[in-house]
Amino acid sequence: MPVAHSYIRMSRPEQMRGDSLRRQTENARAWASKRGITIDETLRDIGVSAYRGKNRTSGALAAYLKMVEDGRVARGSYLIVESLDRLSREAVLETMPRFIDLINAGIVIVTLMDEQEYSKERLTADWTPLILSIAIMARAHEESQTKAKRILASWDKKIAAASEKLVTRRVPAWIEVTDGKMILVPKRAETVRRIFRETAAGSGRRAVVKRLNADKVPSFQGKDGWQESYVAKLMANRAVMGEFQAYRRDASGVRQPVGDPVEDYFPAVVTAAEFHAARLAVRSRTAAPGRRGEDVTNLFLGLAKCAACGATMRLENKGPRSAGHRYLFCSKAARQAGCTNDRRWSVTEIEPKVLSALRNADLKGFGREDDAGLDAAAAALTADLDDARVRRERLLALVEDGDVAAVQRYKDLGKRVAELEREVGKAREAADAAGSSPTWQERSRRLAALIRGMQEAVGDERRSIRTEIAQLLRITLARVTFGQHRIAGHYHDARLRYRPDRVVARPGEALAAYQVTLFDDAPVILDDADIAALEDADGEGSRPLPARWRR
The missing domain is CATH 3.40.50.1390 (Resolvase, N-terminal catalytic domain)
Structure with a gap:
């Protein structure tokens, strides 16, 4: 009907x-x-x-x-x-x-x-x-x-004056506008700083949200408590550093950034170093997702790989009745899938030795490309972007005059502009992160302090320390390889490529330059010359035994 x-x-x-x-x-x-x-x-x-x-x-x-x-x-x-x-x-x-x-x-x-x-x-x-x-x-x-055109024109004028006056009264949740000025809301600002501190120390979104709700910290959104999705958005929001980025929707309704970000527009709630430290921690956790357990049982989660085949080292925990009996072993060898590395490494025995070796390692030769190189890359991309924008503006007049050929070139340049904007954003973030990240020496000192503190800590304090140690390992090392007798650490470096089965250096680079031995218990192997030396040795005339280590 x-x-x-x-x-x-x-x-x-x-x-x-x-x-x-x-x-x-x-x-x-x-x-x-x-x-x-x-x-x-x-x-x-x-x-x-x-x-x-x-x-x-x-x-x-x-x-x-x-x-x-x-x-x-x-x-x-x-x-x-x-x-x-x-x-x-x-x-x-x-x-x-x-x-x-x-x-x-x-x-x-x-x-x-x-x-x-x-x-x-x-x-x-x-x-x-x-x-x-x-x-x-x-x-x-x-x-x-x-x-829409009038609104955009008005918005463009506001954006142009963003460094001098308030563009909009819509501000982040930790800021309020009073008498035309933006100021931090003290309690909310401290909550934001807490979230960034805990994230940078290695805590995941689930752990951060759980603690905030347990401590009855008021949520910025509604009465249902803190949500992981909000913490995730906060980690990517550059407004916490005071940066303002205008957006507008394109023809398909998708939000796109407009112009360059305006620095120091909002009052900053965290420093650039704190922001990038937390962002680095978030990225490093993607290699080791999942819960860490009550005592962060496996400090090498996401890092431990078999030196022979590249497979993940699996953790076996015998449980509370066999406290301390935790082993790392090649998951491929355990399945008898072709790997011969059948060594079972006791976590209780090797963990302090590996941490000690890492703490004492000479890290001066390792690391990212220099900051100047990253800044130059970002500057070059920005120049390309500016050039593409200028060429697109010149084509606009032809498009409005009905030049059919210019329409396609205008569309192609639009796609190129969008692509360059994404690349510039990534390059700037990489340069900012590199400039804000701690040096290798600072990481070594922090690791040494954490190891000392872990020896006497218990309960939540111990878990917090182990969480930060695991985070330091993830941002310092690309992987830790376990062989029959040798454990090696492979450092993050822009000159290396990390494949599932092995680490590959660029042509002309020695792979050994990017790794360090953390533990080695290989037996001494004697050749004929060594045996002859021992047979000829008598009393004070004996020569020291040559150290030959099997690799």
Whole structure:
């Protein structure tokens, strides 16, 4: 049985406080009552824009169009709207096909403002109402387009003056605006600093959120406590350093950065070093996901690899009855899948030896490329981006004059600009992270202090120390390889490539330059010359035994 579906749309939720909702609802009810038709008032898109078709792709209108397409709306039913611009404010070529599809499906579109009814029967007999509908669609799109241009122009002026005055009163949750000035909210600012401290020390999002909720720290969003998703967003939000980045939506509705970020716009809540330390910790955890256990049982989680085949070293924990009996062994050898490295390394025995060796290792020769090189790379990409933007602006005039060939070049340059913007962002982050990360010497000193503290710590303090030690290992080492007799640490370095089965140096580079022996218990191997030396030795004339180590 045909029914009348009343479709109500408002671009902003604030319009609910005005007269728009009452007007649309009462007019639709009056029309249905006059016709004696049952009305369905469930079709509502509140706070949904029609300029780029969001209501058509994901709103209540999208659900209605799907019902019509599936035949779940009876032919002869009515779709009541205040005006055609409630259905869409897209360009005519985008709007008209959907309008015709509804008409051909037997739906009668009713517009209350101008009292028009668009049905297949009427338009078949008289096509002139189509001209009116096209004009209304075109006017709606032009109005939205003009409004959008005005808003963008106003926004561009605000962005240009961002370094001197407040752009918008919408600020991060740890900041408030008082007398036109932005200031930090003390308790919230301290909460943000706590999150970054704990993350940089090696705690994952789950652990951070659990502690915040356990300590009854007020959440910045709602009353349901802290969520992992919010902490994840906070870790990527450069506003904590005081940086402001303007965004606008492109033609497809996707948010894109506009212009360069404005530094020192917001009051900074953490330093650049603290921000990048936490970001580095987050990235390093991706190599070792999962829970760490009550005592961070495996400090080498995500790092331990078999020296023979490259497979992950598996941890076997015998449990509380055999305290301390934890072993690392090659997962491939355990499955008898072709690896001959059957050495089982006792974690209790090797852990202090490896940490001691790492603490005392000479790290001066290891590390990232110099900061100047990273800064130069970011500067070069920025220059390319500026050049691409200039060339695209020059093409715009040709595009507006109708040059068909220029249109494709303009689109290609648009893609190149977007690609360069992403590359510049990554390059800047790499340079910032390199400049803010601790030196190898600082890491060694911190590791030594943590090892000393771990010897007497218990409970939560011990877990916290072991968490930070594991984090230091992950940001310092790319992997730790376990062989039959030798444990080696391979340091992060831009000149190395890390494959699943081995570490590969660039051509002309010696791989040994990027690794250090952390433990070795290989037996002495004597050759004929050594044996002869022993046989000839007598008393004080004996020579020291040559040390030959099997590798």
